[in-house]
Amino acid sequence: MAISDLIDRTIKDIVPLDEDAMAAARARQDQLTKPLGSLGRLEALSIQLAGIFGQATPKINRKTVILAAGDHGVVAEGVSAYPQDVTPAMVMNFLGGGAAINVLAKHAGAEIVVIDAGVAADLPSHPLLRSAKIGRGTANIAVGPAMSREQAIQCLETGINIAQEQIADGSDMLACGDMGIGNTTPSSAITSVITGASADVTTGRGTGLDDAAMAHKASVVQRAIDVNRPNPQDGLDVLMKVGGFEIGVLAGVFLGTAAGHRPVVVDGFISGAAALIAHTIAPQAKLRFIASHQSVEPGHQIALSSMGLNPLLDMGMRLGEGTGAALAMHIIEASAKCLSDMATFAEAGVSEKIEDDNAEAAS
Numbered sequence: 001m002a003i004s005d006l007i008d009r010t011i012k013d014i015v016p017l018d019e020d021a022m023a024a025a026r027a028r029q030d031q032l033t034k035p036l037g038s039l040g041r042l043e044a045l046s047i048q049l050a051g052i053f054g055q056a057t058p059k060i061n062r063k064t065v066i067l068a069a070g071d072h073g074v075v076a077e078g079v080s081a082y083p084q085d086v087t088p089a090m091v092m093n094f095l096g097g098g099a100a101i102n103v104l105a106k107h108a109g110a111e112i113v114v115i116d117a118g119v120a121a122d123l124p125s126h127p128l129l130r131s132a133k134i135g136r137g138t139a140n141i142a143v144g145p146a147m148s149r150e151q152a153i154q155c156l157e158t159g160i161n162i163a164q165e166q167i168a169d170g171s172d173m174l175a176c177g178d179m180g181i182g183n184t185t186p187s188s189a190i191t192s193v194i195t196g197a198s199a200d201v202t203t204g205r206g207t208g209l210d211d212a213a214m215a216h217k218a219s220v221v222q223r224a225i226d227v228n229r230p231n232p233q234d235g236l237d238v239l240m241k242v243g244g245f246e247i248g249v250l251a252g253v254f255l256g257t258a259a260g261h262r263p264v265v266v267d268g269f270i271s272g273a274a275a276l277i278a279h280t281i282a283p284q285a286k287l288r289f290i291a292s293h294q295s296v297e298p299g300h301q302i303a304l305s306s307m308g309l310n311p312l313l314d315m316g317m318r319l320g321e322g323t324g325a326a327l328a329m330h331i332i333e334a335s336a337k338c339l340s341d342m343a344t345f346a347e348a349g350v351s352e353k354i355e356d357d358n359a360e361a362a363s
Contacts, residue, residue: 003236003281006157011282013259017051025050028057031344035353039338041312042331045290046339049332052263052288057340060333063110064171065322066162066253067094067101070118070246071137072182073146074224079185079217081207084137087181088121094179094321095126101177101321108329110175112322115162117155118245119180132158134245141186141224145241152240152248156281159252160259167260173332174257175265175292176250176274177322181207184297187273188221189242191299193232194276195306199225202299204269204318235280243277250274251281258285263332265290265325266309268318269297276303292328293317 002008025047030036037043049058069091075084093099094114105112115130116123120137123129134154138146147155166174184206191202203218228241239248251274257264258278266275266289279286291309294301296318304311312328345352 004153004157006160007153007255010160010255010259014255014282014284016284017048017287018054019051021054021056022047022051024056025339028339028344031346032342033345033348033350042335042338045332045335049263049336050339052261054261058336059340060172060336062171063108063173063329064166065101065105065110065112065175065177065326066115066166066250067112067177067179067322068115068117068246068249069179070183070244071120071180072186072244073138073140074142074185074220075182076140077142077220079206079220080182081209081213082181084120084181087179088119088123090179091116091119091123091129095128099321100319100323101326104323104326108326110326110329113162113166115246115249117158117249132249134158138244141189141228141242142220143227145228146186146243147240147245149236149240151245152236152243155239155245155248156236156252156255159249159254160256162249163253163256163260167257167262171262173263173265173329174253175267175322175325175329176253176271177267177325178246178250178270178320180244180246180270183244183246183270185217185221186242186244186247187270188299189224190238190247190273190276191303192221193225193230193238193242194280195302196232197299197302202302204297204299233280235277238280239277247274247277251277254278254289255282255285258282258288263288263290265292265328265332266304267292267322267325268295268320269300269303270320271322271325272300272303275307279307290328290332293324295324
């Protein structure tokens with residue numbers, strides 16, 4: 001079913017990976033000065049990158065973390081250990097350079113783009129802040145839809161446009177980070193709906209809930225699903241009924257980056273829920289997703305597994321903000337550099353492995 005001109009065009013542009021580029025990368029890996037397969041997942045990752053870029057030896061230079069922020073009406077149900085005014089305060093912290101993602105993105109050599117997708121407060125203008133406010137927080141999903149269909153489409157289009165702009169400006173790798181008090185609740189609902197897993201399984205402690213509060217949160221997630229009855233085969237419907245503004249914008253970033261033939265790094269649970277929505281809308285988009293780390297949030301593993309994604313790291317993290325994605329950028333970039341910068345046996349003048357038949361003849 002058609003969604004909008006921009007989204008429909010984007011979906012059409014999400015094509016399979018370039019098999020010729022992957023074959024060339026695989027052949028080069030087999031000629032590099034190392035035993036076959038000895039770099040493990042770095043080799044597989046470099047071949048995937050070749051297919052994503054459509055280049056036998058892809059280069060990653062500019063890297064960008066898209067950090068989308070939004071608020072959630074479901075906090076009225078008491079699902080978070082923190083008040084909603086933490087969301088705008090943390091946005092200001094991002095802009096001031098004091099958050100974990102600022103430190104880790106700087107360490108990775110990545111830029112940060114901060115998006116106000118739907119914070120329930122007026123944020124002061126700032127040169128590093130992009131205002132794309134779809135609304136002042138979503139509606140309470142425990143009693144009705146999070147947003148209108150038009151707002152859900154606006155979320156996706158906003159994210160697609162941001163991804164396209166970043167790629168046009170030279171970004172070779174994008175990552176999706178989030179900020180929004182209460183956003184693990186819609187993420188649990190999204191994951192339950194799309195994967196079929198129970199709300200009891202997909203719901204975690206979020207900002208640090210105790211057992212009783214977590215049980216209450218799981219009941220709120222289930223109520224949201226029962227009240228809204230989203231269609232698990234329709235990513236837009238899931239976003240509209242149990243999603244979030246920042247989650248929808250990130251889903252658009254996933255789609256836009258995949259259509260732009262660039263890798264997009266999945267961060268934690270909220271980023272994973274956004275990836276699930278994008279994957280439901282355009283299943284081949286996942287070919288350009290790279291899972292950065294395994295979040296402590298239980299729903300994250302379920303989401304990644306359902307898309308066939310294997311995270312690169314397991315650091316016991318659950319912060320969000322794109323922090324895990326920033327950490328993984330080093331590994332992803334290293335895989336491309338090993339493919340392009342290592343010498344082949346011929347270039348280095350090093351003898352290759354003796355074949356079995358030659359060894360037998362020599363003996």
